[in-house]
Amino acid sequence: MNAPIPEHDPAQVDVDPYSLPLEAIDVANPHLFAADRHWAWFQRLRDEAPVHYCADSAFGPYWSVTRYDDIMQVDTSHEIYSSEPAITIRDAEDDFPLPMFIAMDRPRHDEQRGTVSPAVGVKALAGFEPIIRERTIDVLESLPVDETFNWVERVSIELTTRMLATLFDFPFEERRKLTHWSDVAVATPGMGLIDSEEERRAHMLDCLVYFQGLWEERAAAAEKNDFISMLAHGESTRDMPAEEYLGNLLLLIVGGNDTTRSTMSASVLCLHDNPGEFARLTANPSLIPSMVSETIRWQTPLAHMRRRAKVDTELGGQTIRAGDKVVMWYVSG
Numbered sequence: 001m002n003a004p005i006p007e008h009d010p011a012q013v014d015v016d017p018y019s020l021p022l023e024a025i026d027v028a029n030p031h032l033f034a035a036d037r038h039w040a041w042f043q044r045l046r047d048e049a050p051v052h053y054c055a056d057s058a059f060g061p062y063w064s065v066t067r068y069d070d071i072m073q074v075d076t077s078h079e080i081y082s083s084e085p086a087i088t089i090r091d092a093e094d095d096f097p098l099p100m101f102i103a104m105d106r107p108r109h110d111e112q113r114g115t116v117s118p119a120v121g122v123k124a125l126a127g128f129e130p131i132i133r134e135r136t137i138d139v140l141e142s143l144p145v146d147e148t149f150n151w152v153e154r155v156s157i158e159l160t161t162r163m164l165a166t167l168f169d170f171p172f173e174e175r176r177k178l179t180h181w182s183d184v185a186v187a188t189p190g191m192g193l194i195d196s197e198e199e200r201r202a203h204m205l206d207c208l209v210y211f212q213g214l215w216e217e218r219a220a221a222a223e224k225n226d227f228i229s230m231l232a233h234g235e236s237t238r239d240m241p242a243e244e245y246l247g248n249l250l251l252l253i254v255g256g257n258d259t260t261r262s263t264m265s266a267s268v269l270c271l272h273d274n275p276g277e278f279a280r281l282t283a284n285p286s287l288i289p290s291m292v293s294e295t296i297r298w299q300t301p302l303a304h305m306r307r308r309a310k311v312d313t314e315l316g317g318q319t320i321r322a323g324d325k326v327v328m329w330y331v332s333g
């Protein structure tokens, strides 16, 4: 059976969250985020119900955790909160399962993560530094002067996609396929990019077929330092079924795509809106690492992650029952 595509009420964007009883608050409507109207809803939850139960939503009942300390507690208590079966508020499709290691618990999680993590370890990243600098200069120098252009398209997406292609050793000229599959994988049907779940699946199957060709090529050659080669040779991944290969591919593509490009775009917007901070940064480039962390905190490329309580537990004075869906709202905390 297909998991139904949740219906969300667009009219919620015009509702004042303070006009509702607390128990009627549902912050999981994508329209609130698209219209940038979610802030007051989270403010109310943080102030009045930082661990809040929504009994009825398009995604089913769920707890919202909206303050930093409580989010940290959920995120680090692996014995109490599970990442299975999914890490987004929306449930997985019963008939199109996409197992991926982010949505697994120990020990499988650690085995599969350990297979690919050397590709983005400190040593590997240091090795990439010259090519990252070279590409950044190339992209920035190719920008038009005295003319309006789309920074997201020409800089953020281009740089992110070039790096992703390198991490996968993906055919460079076809790298925009990665952007496309990433966007489709996380799109909400009916909100722009795709109209139906069936359409998403068709794109995802194209992605799988393409990557199966790369898998066969890498499996037949000696192991090297790219994601596909590592998965094809890794002890805990080389025999994985096709749907798990696709799940892990999407994890790596989406994980690397949306986050990085949003951060690149937000950093420019943020510095443009705060010229004093831009002046501080250019006067003292050693501030760049903290500027990156602050940009990620400020624009939050991942609005939430979801867990499932494994046991009955207490959080913020509330009793959460085993099996309950618990959403950590990074966008709030």
Ligand code: HEM
Pocket: 075, 101, 102, 103, 109, 113, 120, 167, 251, 252, 255, 256, 257, 259, 260, 263, 296, 301, 302, 305
């Ligand atoms: C601004 C950049 C990024 C941000 C803000 C970010 C954020 C996050 C967050 C919040 C998680 C979930 C942690 C949790 O479940 O508690 C995560 C997991 C993950 N991210 Fe990223 N990420 C970024 C860049 C990347 C890149 C460039 C890649 C790969 C190319 C990547 C791949 C992954 C993977 C594979 C996981 C799962 C890790 C695991 O299950 O242990 N991310 N990321």
